[in-house]
Structures are given as C-alpha cells and as structure tokens.
Amino acid sequence: MKISDILASDRFSLSFEVFPPKRDGNIDNLYKTIEELETAHPDFISVTYGAGGGTRDTTVEIASKIKNVLGVETLAHLTCVQATSADIADILEEFKRNNLENILALRGDPPANTGTFIKTSGGFGFANELVNFIRSQGDFCIGVAGYPEVHIEAPSAEADMENLKRKVDAGGEFIITQVFFENDAFYRFRDRALKVGINVPVIPGIFPIFNTKQIPKITELSNSKIPSSLLDKLEKASDWPEEAEKYGVEFAVRQAADLVRNDAVGLHFCSMNRSSHVLKILSEMELPRRHPARQQNG
Numbered sequence: 001m002k003i004s005d006i007l008a009s010d011r012f013s014l015s016f017e018v019f020p021p022k023r024d025g026n027i028d029n030l031y032k033t034i035e036e037l038e039t040a041h042p043d044f045i046s047v048t049y050g051a052g053g054g055t056r057d058t059t060v061e062i063a064s065k066i067k068n069v070l071g072v073e074t075l076a077h078l079t080c081v082q083a084t085s086a087d088i089a090d091i092l093e094e095f096k097r098n099n100l101e102n103i104l105a106l107r108g109d110p111p112a113n114t115g116t117f118i119k120t121s122g123g124f125g126f127a128n129e130l131v132n133f134i135r136s137q138g139d140f141c142i143g144v145a146g147y148p149e150v151h152i153e154a155p156s157a158e159a160d161m162e163n164l165k166r167k168v169d170a171g172g173e174f175i176i177t178q179v180f181f182e183n184d185a186f187y188r189f190r191d192r193a194l195k196v197g198i199n200v201p202v203i204p205g206i207f208p209i210f211n212t213k214q215i216p217k218i219t220e221l222s223n224s225k226i227p228s229s230l231l232d233k234l235e236k237a238s239d240w241p242e243e244a245e246k247y248g249v250e251f252a253v254r255q256a257a258d259l260v261r262n263d264a265v266g267l268h269f270c271s272m273n274r275s276s277h278v279l280k281i282l283s284e285m286e287l288p289r290r291h292p293a294r295q296q297n298g
C-alpha cells in the first residue's frame with residue numbers, strides 16, 4: 001500500500017526506522033527486533049540506506065522481507081551517494097521486482113570521514129533531482145526529508161525551506177523530519193512549510209535518547225539541540241544506565257504525547273534496531289486511532 005494512501009485517510013500513522021546491520025552484523029537479531037516491533041502494529045517500517053551505497057543489497061533484502069514475508073508495509077530509503085542515474089534505475093528495477101513501492105528519496109550523507117557530499121558524475125547533486133528521476137521511472141510513492149532545525153549545510157532557514165518546496169513540487173508526497181527534541185522547532189517548521197505552500201503531511205521523527213554517548217553523533221548529524229533538562233539528567237545518571245533509560249523514556253513519552261496533542265499526523269520512531277525502548281514508550285502513552293482531519297500539512 002502506498003504511504004500516501006495511509007496518510008490520506010485520517011488514520012494516525014505509527015512507523016519505525018531500522019538500519020541494515022554492518023557487513024559482519026547479525027541480521028537475525030534485526031529480524032527478531034522487527035518481529036517485536038510488529039506487535040505495536042506499525043503502519044510501515046522504514047529501512048535506511050548506508051552511506052556510500054554500502055547497504056544497497058541489504059536495504060532491499062530487509063525491506064522485501066518486512067513487506068513480503070512479515071506483511072508490514074515498508075519505506076526503503078534511497079540516496080544519490082556514489083550512484084549514477086543508471087545505477088539508480090537498476091535499484092528502482094530491484095524495488096519493482098520486490099514489490100517495494102514506497103521510497104524516501106535523499107541526497108545522502110557524505111561517506112564516513114569525507115565531510116563533503118560530492119556529486120557522482122552522471123548522478124544527482126540534490127534530492128529534488130532524485131525525486132524527479134524516480135517519478136520518471138515508475139509509479140512509486142515518494143517521501144522526502146525535512147529539517148525543523150535547518151539542514152546543517154543550508155545557508156539559511158529560508159533557503160532550506162525553498163529546497164523542501166522544490167522536493168515536494170518535484171513529487172514528494174510526504175515529509176519525514178530529522179529528529180528533534182524541542183517540539184516548538186517542529187511546530188514552527190510545520191507552520192513555515194504551510195506558509196510557503198507545502199501541503200503534504202509532515203511526520204515528526206523521534207529519537208529516544210538513553211545515554212550521553214549517543215549525543216555527539218546525533219547532534220553532529222542532525223543539527224538538533226538537546227534540552228539542558230534532559231542533558232543534565234542523562235549526565236547525572238551516566239553511571240546508572242537504568243536511571244538514564246528511565247529519563248529517556250519519560251522524555252520521549254512527554255515529547256510524543258505533546259506531538260499527538262498538537263495534531264501530528266503520526267510518529268516515526270528511530271528504533272536503533274532495538275525494540276524495548278520504543279515499545280516501552282508506546283506502552284506508557286495512548287496513541288489516537290485517528291488524527292484530526294485537516295486540510296493542511298499537520
């Protein structure tokens with residue numbers, strides 16, 4: 001089922017993100033996690049696409065198993081990193097063969113330690129070009145990424161929003177946001193998007209945070225600010241993992257409940273390939289079955 005159809009109904013959407021394990025990682029553990037996550041009845045599970053295209057085959061394999069074996073809708077991420085348009089066309093054919101119809105179209109992060117994205121000759125420099133190309137290759141439902149706290153390379157919030165509009169105008173049918181911890185940033189972003197005429201659903205990305213070790217990586221990649229109240233608690237509990245987890249769950253429950261109260265169309269949790277945190281959060285809050293019917297992107 002196309003995610004655009006799920007979102008077009010008034011059903012409140014719940015989704016999770018998983019990533020392919022490293023080459024020597026244990027894929028069976030991931031499938032076990034996915035089966036546990038399934039007990040929360042997600043509308044879809046997204047599968048990331050590794051920097052440098054290194055996880056291309058496993059992204060397809062995992063997304064295909066989630067959809068065709070486990071029977072849960074999937075969203076396969078796809079990036080422009082180190083790929084020509086012919087490479088992308090091949091991948092899209094693989095998606096079609098595997099019945100994968102939902103794609104999150106991304107430019108991609110630069111490969112590790114390189115710091116700068118370099119367009120591959122014969123490839124794409126920005127996600128809107130990828131969206132255009134995917135459109136020309138078949139009947140896919142395409143999502144794009146949005147940045148409540150502004151993409152790290154964007155010269156200004158306005159320029160970043162213009163880019164988001166370009167991606168939606170090219171055929172992006174929904175937006176999943178970069179993770180954030182201060183909901184006001186999301187609400188402002190959603191309002192700004194509406195003002196420039198972006199009318200597709202915006203799904204907030206949530207990252208349950210449980211220890212201070214996760215912070216440098218999250219903030220470096222996402223540009224997200226972590227509220228000092230959470231930071232202080234995590235730091236004080238750094239020698240007591242169970243306490244730190246408790247604060248992380250409490251924070252995420254409050255954050256998610258506030259998003260629900262403020263008319264979010266759904267919640268997209270980064271699971272970090274673990275089910276326990278996300279399931280605990282969900283067990284401590286009530287998800288609505290429906291979101292309020294709106295003619296806008298909320």
Ligand code: FAD
Pocket residue numbers: 047048049050051077078079104105106107108109110125126127128145146151152153154155159160163167176177178179205
């Ligand atoms: P773009 O929309 O192309 O934007 C990149 C930058 O260029 C922005 O600063 C934008 O403002 C600017 N820009 C865009 N168009 C123009 C233009 N025409 N002229 C000038 N500037 C322009 N990365 C992965 O490698 N694999 C994943 O699976 C993955 N999943 C993600 C999932 C989500 C929900 C999110 C939010 C991010 C994900 N990322 C992933 C990270 C993403 O690839 C990076 O944030 C990347 O740096 C930007 O990707 P984008 O698609 O937003 O790029």
